[in-house]
Amino acid sequence: MIRLVDSSLRDGMHSVRHSFSPEQVALVAAGLDRAGVDAIEVSHGDGVGGSSIQYGKAAFSDEALIEAAASVVQRAQIAALLLPGIGTLTRLQAAQRLGASVARVATHCTEADIAEQHIGWAAEHGMRAIGFLMMSHMIEPAELAVQARLMESYGASVVYIVDSAGAMVPRTAAERVRALRDGLDGATEVGFHAHNNLGCGVGNALAAADAGATWLDGSLRGLGAGAGNAQLEVLAAALERSGHATGVELFPLMDVAEDVVASLMERPQIIDRTALSLGYAGVYSSFLLHAERAAAKFGVEPRAVLMELGRRRIVGGQEDMIIDAAAQLAADSHPAPTGSSGSA
């Protein structure tokens, strides 16, 4: 049995500039609940407390949105995402008071240790604690399993492989799920959160399920950062056709996607050149603007800069290396004449 988690009201926030209102959240959440989705994630795109100049100002508080969702659901659990360093524990505590019963605590895939306090608190205070390993394509499956075991040791009952850059294909997704499935306790479940930059949102989620993942994320109409997520109503149908039960009723799920979410979208969730380039390079979407500026300065292709950042495995906080990467590419394509130190 696969548990489906909807992220339209959290990851989807990225594609509507964090503008969903409590009324809109209630409409979507009620539809998801009627269809039998297990959990509904609600907050700013970067988790509770994410509203800021740096990450984008939200139109409404996380608390108002979580309360709106919690007030309309009958069966579904409400989930709150927390990125330690962006949000604080007090925001998670507020989320719980307003009706969130699932805590998803997210870190970069090599930094599980910064989630110890937050996962621990959630597990000790009656929330389902879920660990979220972002940019999971960047490290090998065995290393990822080590990080997952850390989260498990803090109290996580589910650990997610998060393909933040949409850089995985079914083979790499399945390898990571198997590594976690082998490395974790039998009672700890494995989840998968896809992005669609390489067109594999649904395909990766199916491969994850085949490999033993039992929690899968998606969003209605694929609403999400970049190329978007696995399209939830499509994933539900594809899982059924692949022999995986979800407990979700497909027609009501299609209806909330088409009758509610489609009209709230600012643009269709397609795979354009930018989204594809980011997924192919396997880098953070927040690097894009930096890469474009550095490329212009040094007269090189923006995509070539993204590829170089992917090769160097640059992560958030290392934005200063983007200039260096562009300068290097320019030097490689226009080498100074051999034996000369003069102008070329």
Added chain:
Amino acid sequence: MIRLVDSSLRDGMHSVRHSFSPEQVALVAAGLDRAGVDAIEVSHGDGVGGSSIQYGKAAFSDEALIEAAASVVQRAQIAALLLPGIGTLTRLQAAQRLGASVARVATHCTEADIAEQHIGWAAEHGMRAIGFLMMSHMIEPAELAVQARLMESYGASVVYIVDSAGAMVPRTAAERVRALRDGLDGATEVGFHAHNNLGCGVGNALAAADAGATWLDGSLRGLGAGAGNAQLEVLAAALERSGHATGVELFPLMDVAEDVVASLMERPQIIDRTALSLGYAGVYSSFLLHAERAAAKFGVEPRAVLMELGRRRIVGGQEDMIIDAAAQLAADSHPAPTGSSGSA
């Protein structure tokens, strides 16, 4: 090595009402050729000779479009699709004279025998003859292999599994490729043509490649009937990330998708409720209008009618059974009182 075939200028014709002009075809074909795509399929959406009241009038003749494409390519082969019963052999002969060197002859998956004359002619007259088994999800892998062997016996050097309804998932796609791979001569290649109704366009093509398919179709921006095809520029990137070489240069391919094809599209190629319903039911998109009318007449859900058509495995030519399916659904949901023959 995977050979990529672009179908933007044939299957993509469905989503632009068969309106591409020779100038537009030349622009797209030149871009595909620069990127190193192996073959470019050009014609009305239903193949050469498809322009008609029944299948949709094309703005320009197949011959003018094929000639336009052939005049600009340096490396790529030009492919013409022929559906026996819609187009005739004379159209294929004309296509060859104008520069098409690949003949793709398509039949319903149980009717390979009607392709004998056309595949045979193409193979004998210096064209690469490819067999195209449409709606391949409708029969079991072993049965499909029998049909593929027929096409091979007529002279096809490649036989395609065509997921016309977008009803397959990676598992069912791979099963069919393996059945053909096992059933055909080693020298005969297997191809896969995806549709994206279940979000598996790229995922199915990757699964097909892993299972031994060496010819894969796609289209730029996913342009195609219904939910569209595997998005070619995305598929090329995903194949590379999956360890399959294609010989295609990715950046030029992305550029023709974004700089040329995107501006020619009338709507983005998304998976809406209708496309998903058709893929989930596994029925021809041409049944949609009939199903909607029958559903209205009998007061049942159009989607329920589509599902019933899928269960009954109705194929083209059996449209009269759509009314019967809707009537049956209505009777099942409002049964007459037991023991009474009076009005209810």
